[in-house]
Amino acid sequence: MQSFDAVVVGAGAAGLFCAGVAGQRGLRVLLIDHADKLAEKIRISGGGRCNFTNRDAGPAQFLSANPHFCRSALARYTAQDFIALVQRHRIPFHEKHKGQLFCDGSSDEIIAMLLRECEQGAVTRWQPCAVHELRRGAEAFELATDRGPVRAARVVIATGGLSIPKIGASDFGYRIARQFGHRIVETRPALVPLTFDAAAWAPFVPLAGLSLQARVQTGSGKARGEFLEDLLFTHRGLSGPAILQISTYWQPGSPIRLDLAPADDLGARLVAAKNGSHRKLVNELADLLPRRLADTWLASHRELSDRPLPDIRDRDLQQLASALQRWELLPCGSEGYRKAEVTAGGVDTRELSSQSMESRLVPGLHFIGEVVDVTGWLGGYNFQWAWASAAACARALAPA
Ligand code: FDA
DSSP states (O other), rough: OEEEEEEEESHHHHHHHHHHHHHHHHHOEEEESSSSTTHHHHGGGGGTTTTETTTTGGGEEEEEEEETTTHHHHSSHHHHHHHHHHTTTTEEEOOSSSSEEEEEOOOOHHHHHHHHHHHHOEEEEOOOOOEEEEEEESSSEEETTTTEEEEEEEEEEEESSSOGGGGTOSSHHHHHHHHOOOOOEEEEEEOEEEOOOOHHHHHHHEEEEEEEEEEEEOOOOOOOOEEEEEEOOOEEEEEEEEHHHHTTOTTOOOOEEEEEEEOOOOOHHHOOOOOOOSBBBHHHHHHHHHHHHHHHHHHTTHHHTBBBBSSHHHHHHHHHHHHHHHHEEEEEEEEEETTTTTEEEEOOOOBBOOTTBBBBEEEEEEEEEEGBBBBETTHHHHHHHHHHHHHHHHHHHEEE
């Protein structure tokens, strides 16, 4: 039976990074992945340019049943640390929006960088290779793999979440966690478009493809989320950064609230426009909102839509404005793991060490990356969690 100091299962963002760091710190590391292609999620991320971190990444942009868990790892391996690595590998990058850093060229450069780091650590990589079983023997863990049995004192589970099953996502990490007695915080698709009942959504279908800035909110108290971002109408519901962000906070059965003109007080603007304007309401509204939205919104209010503005009562204008700026909607679901960028929930962090990502129940077993119940906002935060949790784990595997 082949023997290693550590076996890392899953050669995605977290697994590749962890294997490289641990290898460079002197461990004999085996990295195993069942997918044919290496690190497909990195490749498709950020529209092919990989939003590899966020300059402002900190605990406030992460959700977890145990919100303090991510603090230590994020503080000990920061966005600046990863930026320094990217610069050392001479990968050109740029900032796009709110601290989001993207490759100028392609995501492949990040994958190549992580591979070079693994080579420098003399990491052995088996791919494609499935792991069928993980057992704790008397002295070490034993893994049954496509390429035969393997023994290691340490095992790191870095198999990610459930989103995008067609490129290799599996529930392996959760199954292993359960097998060893860990609890799982219920998983759900996150950073995902939201859908609505077909009949209720029918009036808005003509808006499909329309994008505008909106403020979106859901929840209350500590579970409240609020974002000011672009919103996109689709045939089945809503998407765009505003909705992907709020989807992580959204709980089935609860509403979301939208302000479709966040920079304006629409009521005041319409009432003020009565002085001097004899235009129809629909034309006045089209000065304040995209024309398609004004037309579609007023399509079911013909009695108002074509009336000259001065003929409409202030109260009716205020009511219309309020409907557009406090639009409450009840999603019926989401586009699911097929479209979700990440999986919220996962291995319960109360049974993991925040310093080393090691199981408190099974010494030598570690969980890193998305399989853990730590979910970041859209904008490079999920990769930063992958790097930070991997670094914490690798340092614990091979203390300096
Ligand atoms: P990751 O999913 O990267 O890797 C898991 C690996 O485990 C995979 O290689 C898989 O094949 C392997 N595996 C699974 N089951 C296995 C088994 N049974 N045996 C062996 N191997 C197994 N984030 C961000 O910060 N910026 C961005 O720009 C984007 N963009 C983006 C776009 C899209 C379309 C998606 C779907 C996701 C993103 N993300 C993102 C999220 C980001 O990709 C994600 O959070 C990280 O890749 C998570 O890293 P992990 O290493 O934990 O899992």
